[in-house]
Amino acid sequence: MPGDGHESEHGPVPVRGPEPGAGAGSGRGAPSSGGAESGRGRSSRTGGRGRRRPSWARALRPSGLNRAPGAVPAARQAGPYLTPAQAFDALYAYCAPALVRQAYLLTGRRDLAHESVERAFQRAWDHWPEVARDPDPAGWVRAAAHDWALSPWHRFRRRYRHPEPPPPDDHDRALLDALLSLPPPYRRTLVLYDGVGLDLPDTAAETEASTRAAAGRLLYAREVLAERLPEPAGPRELHDRLAELASSGRTRAAEPAAVRVGGERRARLWTRTAAAVTVVLIGSTAMTLHTAPTHYVPPVPPGETVRGVPPRAAPGPLSDDQRELRDRLREALLDGPERLTPEAR
DSSP, rough: OTSSSEEETEOOOOOOOOOOTTTTOOTTTOOOOSOOOOOOTOOOOOOOSOOOOGEEEEEEOGGGGSSSSSOOOOTOOOOOOOOHHHHHHHHHHHHHHHHHHHHHHHHHHHHHHHHHHHHHHHHHHTHHHHHHHHOOOOHHHHHHHHHHOOOOGGGSGGSSOOOOOSSHHHHHHHHHHHHSSOHHHHHHHIIIIIIOOOHHHHHHHTOOHHHHHHHHHHHHHHHHHHHHHHSSOHHHHHHHHOOOOOOOOOOOOOOHHHHHHHHHHHHHHHHHHHHHHHHHHHHHHHHHHSSSSSSOOOOOOOOOOOOSSOOOOOOOOOOOOHHHHHHHHHHHHHGGGGGGGGOOO
């Protein structure tokens, strides 16, 4: 069907990507629980102090949000129709750099941020029919990347037991420490609302919370940041500072072809592992059915001590007749025909 990014009976079909404004929060509302500003005005190119907003202020958003309304940019020389691989590469180029920056704000680790984005896109490639038909493919991948980045199991991995070197700038270091001090749901809500630019209902839906709960998390996160940061920052300045912090360091994502190949290799590995486990289970079940008894075998009752039997007496000294018989037996032949001939008595 049109828009799913796959080939039909009559060849490839066009791909419709996420709307550049979808999830961007144009004309966003404020949280219902007081203290937040209404009319965010993200389209303004000046910061909270009248300064011109730098180029990195849009670093947390996908690159397509700055283009004119339309579809996700297609691969070069792809024509009006895209194959699944070309559509995936276009989505990757559209979202991956911004997702790496967002994941860094959530984790404080560059390696984990890159790993989260790669795993999210590998999962998207494994479920590409579902992702291609989704109204917001960028949101699908973003949710998967954030879920992997905030997984509690990373604390048990040896490579993530020690923190990475902090940012060199003192203000960036203070902001990152304040972010990491927040609980993961509050941190994610703040990054989605003040960093990515989602409106409050979309932020609540992506964090699987009610709108009122998302507003409470956002207000609490802003209060914690206001207490821990040396300089107070409004929503616009907070967005700029988050983008500046996320843009520091290595933010380049891997090549889309390498991500696709890695996802396919991982899927083949899991498929072979599942097949091997299935074969082992079938073999063990067949062996059990072959060796198991087909009828009831009563257990052997435990033994009982027999009482009243006199103990065996030790042999005493030999008598004269017994000694004579012993000597005769020792002198007789041990083998030969003579042993078979009866003696007359």
